[in-house]
Amino acid sequence: AQSVTQLGSHVSVSEGALVLLRCNYSSSVPPYLFWYVQYPNQGLQLLLKYTTGATLVKGINGFEAEFKKSETSFHLTKPSAHMSDAAEYFCAVSEGFNKFYFGSGTKLNVKP
Amino acid sequence: EAQVTQNPRYLITVTGKKLTVTCSQNMNHEYMSWYRQDPGLGLRQIYYSMNVEVTDKGDVPEGYKVSRKEKRNFPLILESPSPNQTSLYFCASSLGTQKGPNHYGYTFGSGTRLTVV
Numbered sequence: 008a009q010s011v012t013q014l015g016s017h018v019s020v021s022e023g024a025l026v027l028l029r030c031n032y033s034s035s036v037p038p039y040l041f042w043y044v045q046y047p048n049q050g051l052q053l054l055l056k057y058t059t060g061a062t063l064v065k066g067i068n069g070f071e072a073e074f075k076k077s078e079t080s081f082h083l084t085k086p087s088a089h090m091s092d093a094a095e096y097f098c099a100v101s102e103g104f105n106k107f108y109f110g111s112g113t114k115l116n117v118k119p
Numbered sequence: 120e121a122q123v124t125q126n127p128r129y130l131i132t133v134t135g136k137k138l139t140v141t142c143s144q145n146m147n148h149e150y151m152s153w154y155r156q157d158p159g160l161g162l163r164q165i166y167y168s169m170n171v172e173v174t175d176k177g178d179v180p181e182g183y184k185v186s187r188k189e190k191r192n193f194p195l196i197l198e199s200p201s202p203n204q205t206s207l208y209f210c211a212s213s214l215g216t217q218k219g220p221n222h223y224g225y226t227f228g229s230g231t232r233l234t235v236v
Contacts, residue, residue: 016159041224050123050209050227051162058222097161105150105169107225109161 009034009102013110021118026070026085028113030098033079039101040081042072045112046094054096057081068092093117121146125210125228132200132235140195140231142210150213151193152177152225153185155206162209168193200235207232 014029032038039058043051055066062074068091072083081098098110123144132138144151152167154177164177168187182204184196193212197204211225 011161039222043227048229050229051211051225052227053224056224105167107152107164109154109163111159111161 009038009100009106009108011098011100011108011110013096013098013113015113016111017114017116019116019118020088022090023087026083026088026092026115028083028096028098028115030072030081030083030110031079032081032098032100032108034100034102040072040074041099041101042066042070042081042083043097043099043109044068044094045097051097054083088115088117090117090119121226123210123212123226123228125208125231127231128229129232130234132233134201134235135199138197138200138233140197140208140210140233142193142195142228143191144193144210144212144226145191146212146214146226147190148212148214148226149190151187152211152213153183153193153195154209154211155179156209156230157206165195165208197233200233202235205233205235 010033012031041056042054045051055064057064057074065071070085095112095114100108126141149170153165154162156162163179166185168174208231210228213225214223
């Protein structure tokens with residue numbers, strides 16, 4: 008089974024600063040990779056996904072992530088944080104036809 | 120609007136009292152799934168369904184039942200709830216079984232916060 012590790016359960020940045028949320032996975036076979044965002048009292052929304060092709064994936068709200076096979080990583084970045092980015096972010100990795108593994112989540116706090 | 124609708128949003132119940140959490144999607148998705156979310160554990164899959172009348176266990180199925188009599192509905196049933204089933208539950212659906220739901224990603228409902236006392 009896959010394991011998905013999100014480094015840092017809480018990350019705090021200042022408004023306008025770079026956002027970097029880390030995700031590492033255990034698969035030796037290139038999987039599908041996803042980032043989801045969860046705002047308070049809401050369900051998860053898909054931010055971006057990597058299936059095949061270009062390893063730098065752009066998502067909604069200015070976020071992007073880069074698939075690095077050699078590092079088994081899929082870190083999420085945004086050049087300039089906005090207050091509205093405060094939420095919990097989940098990295099997810101697929102395996103096989105329909106197995107889906109989520110990381111434990113990283114809560115992003117944005118300070119004014 | 121394309122969405123997954125769960126009801127209720129909040130539920131407090133007592134140990135042993137049967138309950139059902141409903142889930143409905145309006146996107147004609149074939150694949151549906153239930154997850155529970157617990158602090159520090161991320162989301163864990165309870166049951167999933169590839170299509171009508173086709174269901175299978177996920178990673179944490181004990182104490183739960185599901186049914187898929189219609190494509191749009193996928194209720195989660197707790198026959199005899201216990202306090203360790205206190206959690207936040209999410210229903211999700213995905214477009215395809217042709218390439219697999221992993222290819223398309225999932226649409227999630229807004230969640231049901233269940234407390235069993």
